[in-house]
Amino acid sequence: MNRTLRIGTRGSLLALRQSEQVKAALSAMHPELRIELKIIKTTGDKILDVPLAKVGGKGLFVKEIEEALLARQVDLAVHSMKDVPAMLPEGLGIAAVPAREDPRDVLVSGKAGTLEELPHRAVIGTGSLRRGAQALALRPDLRVETLRGNLDTRLRKARDGSYDAVILAAAGLHRMGWKDRITAYLDPDVFIPAIGQGALGIEARADDREVWGLLRGLHDVSTASAVTAERAFLKELEGGCQVPIGGHAQVLGASVALTGLVVSLDGRTLCRETRQAPCEEAERLGRELARELLDRGARTILEEVYRGA
Known part of the structure; x- marks a missing residue:
């Protein structure tokens, strides 16, 4: 060349x-x-x-x-x-x-070792509606406040006490060599990552x-299959950063398993399901899971979010 x-x-x-x-x-x-x-x-x-x-x-x-x-x-x-x-x-x-880095979200906090241990009415910083909604689903007492800026800026705001905790992507901290800043990893079966995270x-x-x-x-063929399923799920939902949608796919041998999530902004209403298909049908899997969730209540959640946007 x-x-x-x-x-x-x-x-x-x-x-x-x-x-x-x-x-x-x-x-x-x-x-x-x-x-x-x-x-x-x-x-x-x-x-x-x-x-x-x-x-x-x-x-x-x-x-x-x-x-x-x-x-x-x-x-x-x-x-x-x-x-x-x-x-x-x-x-x-x-x-x-x-090949994908760790897709999980992580908690960074000087106040507690886990999300569950944070004090009552603790302030969580995040720029993600998905993270904020899932945090409220697990801890309705938390206060979620907007956090923007590059990764180093968000970490600094966690250290200086601007927030009791912040939620970030593990992948970025890993790639920067900052694993030691992580307080706790959030279980991806409970706290669903963003589409394509990592x-x-x-x-x-x-x-x-x-x-x-x-x-x-x-x-990397396996990562591509997982990401294809997740992105097809997002595309079928016609979602973006302005709606709290999560999706996490894993390749298991010749199959890909996808967990999809749509959650209301207050965390009170949550639609999630897991489905599996052969890797060559990853795109179909994502589309069909999205349609299933739409029929089971996700459409109502999304309409409410868009009305309030």
Whole structure:
């Protein structure tokens, strides 16, 4: 490959770490490659004082990077898969899904060792409606307050006492080498992670076969099957950051098991179910589970959330 391979990335510490890891893996597989990172500021990086649900939800952290891809200013983009909308712009595709990091949510707190041990009326910080709603489902007495900012900013606010606890993704802390900051891991069978949490999606132009070929060695089939089921579930629900939806899929041999969740903002009404299908039917599994939950009450929850948005 004669040209320099340009990776589009957000400028946060975590986004840069993820992109550097992809760059290192590509360099190891293709030592002849010239690879550089191009930092692109996204809407989500610019608006830090408003909840994500109020400013458009999904796509906030990828739109400008996708525009750079389509304009051929970069050749590929490294995203946290949970930030990627279910529908991609025409002309772009997910060329590779590397092996997944830990998909769980975690508690970071100086006040208690677990969510259950937090004091009465403790203040939880999170920018995620899904996390806030699930915390209230388990502990209705908690007070959930909006927490925005990059990972290091959110950790600092947990340390300085601005919140009694914050809920974050384990994957980001692992990738940054900050496992020691984690107070407790939240059981994914009880506290359902976000769609695609812990997974990366490497996006490229659909017609750039050279780049797709270079990325083939980074693709993990099991992770891709799990993420396909989760994203199909989200797409069928027509959901995004503005609604509390969770989905967690695991590959078990030749099958994929998917747990889907739709929960009201106050945590009082919860629809969840687990279904299993062969890996090659992961997309169908996600769609069918979404329809089942819609018929069992999720449609009412989603309508109420959208009415209040």
